[in-house]
Amino acid sequence: MYDNFGQFINGRWRTGSGSEVVSVIDPGNNSQLGTLQGASVADTEEALHSADRAFASWKGTSGWERADILQRVAAEMIAATAQAALVISQESGKPVAQAKREWELSVDQFVWHAEEARRIYGRIVESRVPGGRCEISHEPVGVVAAFTAWNFPVVLVARKLAPALAAGCTVVLRPSSEVPGSAMMIFECLRKAGLPPGVANLVVGPTSATYEPLISSPVVKKVSLTGSTQLGQQMIRDSAATIKRLSMELGGNAPAIVYADADLEKALDLSVATKFANCGQVCVTCDRFYVHESLYDAFVEGFASRASQLRVGYGQDKETQMGPLINIRRLEAIESIVADARKRGARVVTGGQRIENNGGFFYAPTVIADVPDEALAIAEENFGPIAAITSFKETDDLWRRVNGSDFALSAYAFTRDPALIRETIARFESGMVGINSYALAAAEAPFGGIKASGMGREGGSEGIHDYMNVKLAQVVL
Template sequence: MYQDFGQFINGQWRKGSSSEAVIVIDPGNGKPLGEIPAATAADTQEALTSAEHAFSVWKSTPAWTRADLLQEVARQMTACINDAAPLISKESGKPLAQAKREWELSIDQFIWYAEEARRIYGRIVESRVPGGRCEVLHEPVGVVAAFTAWNFPVVLVARKLAPALAAGCTVVLRPSSEVPGSAMLIFECLRKAGLPAGVANLVVGATADTYEPLITSPIVKKVSLTGSTQLGQQMIRDSAATIKRLSMELGGNAPVIVYEDADLEKALDLSVATKFANCGQVCVTCDRFYVHESRYDDFVRGFAERVSKLKVGYGLEEGTQMGPLINPRRLKAIEAIVEDARNKGARIVTGGQRIDLNGGYFYAPTVIADVPDDALAIAEENFGPIAAITSFSSSENLWRRVNSSEFALSAYAFTRDPARIRETVARLEAGMVGINSYALAAAEAPFGGIKASGMGREGGSEGIHDYMNVKLAQIVV
């Protein structure tokens, strides 16, 4: 499969020019899935040149034509869902049902932004100059360099491609080398849909050959990243010389407040399903739980009971609810977080160890109670199958504890009190807030964070504007 696709440059699949290969590993068994001849810096430069040439035509293509093409991409993706889901599962380790759902959410992105392409509205502002008028116009930024992470190998790609193409931009995408095949499937759908050559390009290879040429090139006018906060900080520094527009969805460490009046059964059912989806490797997942002392024991007990029933296994096995971590580095990181909690007096209620299964990178779904605020499980993003639970007695110092993290992507609360709902939404420091719900990621809603969790938004009507410049025309006749 990887040999058939490889690099997508100027509308064609081709092998990378490097003598080195990118080896893709199945995290469910630790075995190679395949390898890809890597792109060289020259390949990346060719992709950039292709995108630059295509931009002059694509930006002038009528919005309705761009919309029709994006709708066709969605149809092509719908037709191959049964082939796509198993590959996503094998590359990322997530259960097949979750992989299928991710592909469906990616289709939503292309459908939504096909519609948004037709709704790029400007404004007319009354001018104070006699006989004049002010026109506010929106124009595509130009060539976009997009970088995506491994935890959602298709929806992260779709979130960048769909709005960029709808806006009239051209793109060079560098997906994670751990899950490149999933991105390739989307690009094959772009090809089948008839996207003009050069409008969207894909390169896979070493950082020096694929990252550096993109981030330093004056051809690139905008950079979009989904990745770690550390990588985002580095990218800001690297792009400063050419003053690129940036949008970044970075790390998270989402708090969950469970008030004394919460529907406990609902909170538990939703929290367990959300926390251990994709083995906890989700930036907006619920990480740290602040439970009112009157419900604390029941919450911890109910959480552990539900977690103990989760089926951990290979993603393609029927009934699997949680798969492996993505690589051995994540295993070691999770072990360190759990050991830190133990050393600081927290109680491991369930889990807390590796699972020996088929040579894969499996860690037991873990519930830790009585976690102090300075433990890594609370203080930092764990990005794994760890639910850290602590208690609170009053709201006097709750907000300080909840908002103390440098991350501010998402936050959640469970309560039935309307007044408390309004106060909680107002006081939580986060780009997104869920009340009695974890459903934040949808094509029609803006997705993104504040503080160290990033800048810009993906999704919603806001998403397309991150790929557009605003131009004012003062016209006097």
């Protein structure tokens, strides 16, 4: 498929002119899925010029017409669901059922933002100037450079493309080189839906050719990133010279509090299913579980029992519940985190080792108990199939431990006490909170974090406004 697609510039597919060949690896067996010629600096600059030329026309297109095009994109995506799920599974390693669900959530983004395109409301404010009025309107910010990660190779793309296009912006998107085919599937749907040439462009290739020309260009007015906190910090520095608008969804290290009155079975069922989805490579998944001492032993035992029964295997096998890690680097990182926990006296209850399976990057679902706060499994984002569990007795000390992290993307709690629910929501330092639920990611809800987990929101009525400038006009008649 990589030969048929490649780079998408000014409304057509073309071969990159760079010197570097991008090799795409199947993490389930470490085999090569295919190759494509990477983009050159000239390719990226052409994509940027294409987006710049297309902006005036796309900005002038009515919200109703933009909405119609995005609805057609959604229809094309629905028709491509089976093929897309297979590509996502092959590139990322996740089970086909999870890949299919990710594609469906991506469709939701286009449907939601198509509707939002028709509802870009301004407002009138009474002026203190005699005969005057204040008109507040919203306008597209301009050309957007978007960068996405590999762990959700289509929904991250959709979260950026859909609101940007709905707002009237044009886009140059650079996906992770480890999962380029998944992004290509969306761009082919854009092409089939009749998106005007230049409005959305895709470049795949090395950082020197696909990052630096975009981040340094004064043509780019906004940058949207899903990636690591370290990359976000670097991007802030790199974009300072041209004063770009930024929105970033960065690292996470989510806590989950299991209070004494929690529904234990519900907490376990939801926590295990969520923790090991996508092999734990999810920014909003819970890394650290704080369990009241009265439920601690039962929680650890129940978590380990459920985790040990998960079927780990190749993503295209129907019985697989957890696939591989994305690459050997993640596999080695997970081994280091588990080794650090053992060194600090934590107890590995289940898992804790590689799974040899046809050369793939598999690691057993791992549950670690009695984990000290300074262990990497709790202190940092583990981004893998590790559930780190510790106990608490008094809530005053608990909040110091829970909110002590620099990361603040998501946080969770399980309790049946209405008063405790309100207190917990208020005391969590986090961009998003789930109570008796891990379901945070939806097109209709604003998604994003605070502190070192980023800035800005994707989704909800807030999402489209990250791609718009506010204009005030004082009109006196």
